[in-house]
Amino acid sequence: MTQNLLVELLVEELPPKSLKQLGSSFAGLLADSLKAQGLIAPDAAITPYATPRRLAVHIANVAAQAADQAVTQKLMPVKVGLDAQGQATPPLLKKLASLGADASAVPQLKRALDGKTETLFLDIVVQGTLLTDGLQKALQDAISQLPIPKVMTYQLADGWQSVHFVRPVHSLVALHGADIVPVSVLGLQAGRETQGHRFEAKVNPIVLHNADSYAQQLQTEGAVLAGFAERRAEIARQLAAAAAKEHLTPIDDEALLDEVTALVEHPNVLVGTFDAEFLQVPQECLILTMKANQKYFPLLDAQGKLANKFLLVSNVRPADPAQVIAGNERVVRSRLADAKFFFDQDRKKTLASRLPELDKVVYHNKLGTQGLRMHYVREIAYMIGKQLNAATSAREAAALAKADLLTDMVGEFPELQGIMGRYYAQHEGLGDEIAFAIEDQYKPRFAGDDLPRNDAGVSVALADKLVTLIDMFYMGEVPTGDKDPFALRRHALGVIRILIEKNLSLKLDELIRSAINILKEDQFAQQWLSNCSDKTQESIISVTCRRNAYVLPDSVPGTQEEIFTKLFNFVYERLAGNLRDQGYTPQEVDAVLSLNPQQLSDIPKRLAAVRAFAALPEAVSLAAANKRVGNILKKSESAISDSVDTGLLQEADEQALYQALQAIQPQTEKAFAAGDYTASLQLLATLKTPVDTFFDHVMVNVDDVKLRNNRLALLAQLHRIMNRIADLSKLAS
Template structure:
């Protein structure tokens, strides 16, 4: 079969910028998959996608003019169902054949397989390969139907003619290119017939562009049409051009903004603009956000991270006299910055503390009261956490955490946060500093939201750490308590993120905080009976442990991931203090490296299984007078010898030493299971041996359940 490159382009009016990247991927993938399924792609075929604000296109190399014939074997129906009493085809068989595209095939052309009672008809035919024109028509229709279009637009094509009809697509389509090598493929889509002409840049290119060969598509658009057709190439061009135009400054280039701008231009050109220095008196986060969100501009900072009064724009127009473009953008941004300056000045006329009373008018949740009530709960939880941590770190000032809790949500009532909700917490810090609050209180107003997302930094100050925990615990317990626990993929209140934040703070800051005690204290702060009924410590502790389990497995620690068994050995112990979990895991990994670990892990698992089956009380201690066999005497003696060392190591947090001490018991453990029958008919001997095993099991599992390491 002959083959050549293929290009397909849909030329449209401006596509939604936030959806263009998804359109690009979907359009190319679906056409490629459909053509490949139909056997129209050579094994060496390569797919290249293109997407600009006014077009979706895909180039495929090595596309066949006609797919090769192929043998198709399909199971039909049992003969007993396929034939009637007269031996003629039944309606179900005829329907099945029609569905497979072979309604006229005769019975003698069908194969029979199987025994007499289970004999089945099979269709075994050679299917003629699909032509490219027919296959591409199917592929294009499927690709259009599968585009993740947020909202369809209905429009008419060929207005003023007899061919007027309604079409639905994301935006009106005005052209279709379909070329196989130098040949135009005769297909249609959205009321358009395929041609070999398209349009270039709306302003920088004049007239139509003729695509002479499928391989010329991208080059023709770039050289003659002033269009960089590749989405990814255009994105990198923007990134590189911004850096070149930075004049030594750092350019703030969030990926989402780069992608949105890339979806707005076909020929990106960078220009430098300025704004008045007086606006730099406003917190730079406000200025940056208004430039990025409202204007799609790229702010710049100096080497110290301080905003400068210059910004970069990505224009769709290339000109040697850009003064009008620059002045126009400077004129547009000025009122935005002036608004931010006005909000900032107005907000500072009232302190955060003066605003707190107004939180009583802001509903947090109809079942959980107002933001003021929530603030009061968080303050009490922060006090509990602060007092507990102060036992281990005397420098902690609990009063600062309580004060921060009282002020942390007050910035929700400011004009600036009303305009830019993303600034909540950030503005709280600025306003608290303006009010001459303690620096740690101001920092906590911002830090208590941390971590906001996966990989985000944790709170830095003790006050911020305490408040972050209190705020997340209050949300988790309260929302869970009113019956809004996460289900499946639904988690509208981000309780999984809050739980993960709690895990990370406790784990990475190595806080000696008992999570169950704090959960119990949190539940007590709610007056709602529903919360007390639903938010049991056991349930929420289990939910938090699930997040801890996943986090420990997903992250790399010292350059390596912990295995499921290693993580489970620690988390299955239901830890209540997360501060030493990483040390326990490290000890488990080092223990696993010992030659004796495999046998000891298997023995520990065996002991656990034995003890689980016991449904009667086991003595609390071992009676040495009832040890009759040498193997059990040796194990008891060896246990007593390492007991002080293990307990002291565990007490000192030396988990590696505690676990590795058991390596000396390998021989005694093996001999015990080889020579001793635990479930002896003599109940006294049996119970004493169970007590010995329970003693060993408890001692071994102080750090982790090493039985989980056994495969």
């Protein structure tokens, strides 16, 4: 007989950022343990519940006792269990007794090889686990394995025993149908009583009728929406409805919606307002302070501009919400006043006037200060900017890029770095090109983020990322496993995205080498030191000197080239992974990247050409032939000529292959020069027949050295034409 099961832990307020995961983990771990014990079917319906004050799960069709199982029990080697006459030895009788059998079971024992040893086995029936025992184990397993960010230790009611959990637990419910399952955990005995909303519940405690009435009773009697997903959907519905009445749109923030869902049990969305004068402050500041500090949902108009209204999600539903709204408006007013004060104060100083202070901010204890670091970023940005016709603006933007780190606003809200630099630059009249470049230095900050808007911003963003990558590789701070404290993978992907999506003609190897060369020049460090005031702390000068000594360890030859190789390979590994994530096959990616194309903006076109080529009926044969050609050329012990001697082409099939190559070579060259890689590869289809007949009838490695070398030269020419865009042999199975 099966019935539905309900288990609930009633706790003190759980950490909101962890609630969603705690709820799903508690339900999943409990169900997995019950499945392993045979108490529920593998496809049993599992419904998790999670509110700020409870973790619960409803599981359908749970057996009161698991089915008995036939098990073949390994006993011991035959020579240990049976004597020379085939009678049971004392060790065997003892083992049988532990399994509830006696000497009468000896004739039913089976013999089988266990490795090389003949062993005795006994078929027995193991009684199925009782739900009480199985749930007790499942609860203990689930509690011990929950992904708890920080465990609390608290005393039980007796004042003597202490237990460990994410928050103190006040009650345990375990119902199988309408029956209480007598389990205990964390010093609590299971019952059927739980608590509803602290202020809104009609009944407290709530006496649960059965496992299936849990969600309904909590909602009707306890004023609690127990399901996380249901509560989240209700909040989203109320947010949309309230915003629509104001002809506005709530800001889209999934993380904030999750966090608010984890803060309330009985959501009630209300509309608040603040003084319109605060809209003079950059809206990013206002939005951030409302979201981060108050968990409000700012409202935007049709143009995406912030309105002086916001939505708050209350946990109570008073008849007159005016006092709730007024209280929240008072709080937000003081928060926005702080933001306005910071903004007004920051604008009293120019960005340039703040730069000397960067010389006192240590970037890394072995790499010097932010002031020195930005000298290098500025010079690398200038180098890149010259190639993009934005040298002057790139250099100016890079010089001011980190100045906003010293402002009050960024000190209060580090997430606004770059953004505030843009506003302050515009306030100073520096122009949008410089201002946007300052803001865009951090882009792209995450997958799918926007790229820098102009070439000055591209130059600064690339320079900033390259300096971080090179510095950390010199320091040996290479990411390992899932650890990447300096976000080097993100920086590498940022470089990749900018080069590809901005369709830049910059070459990756030249870019990295040029940046390394600038970083290793002592003149910039000397310029920085000479510009420092006499009051500069000796310790700062010391770390700066160590930085330059570390970047240029004269006693370690080849360091610069080693760092280049490691960093280049690191970026290429990120590139390969990123392309596979976009849907390209490993064979397609390998075919293109094995040629190490340095202009990354070309790679999407190469991949598209390879995919189109692979769809041709001739592709399989040509890829296999290309692989064969590559193997033949690798095995050649002599130098292979760049040209073919037509006078040595004796066989009709090698003449036909040569003529076919001569016919398509100008066309492939023209298509390649025009960047039409697809057309260039499509032309190779005409080579299938001459290539196949060549290998069917022509012997390459003949005894005649001149003839052999000439045929190798012909194959080398074929290899060059076929592999200019990608190594097509990688497509061969």
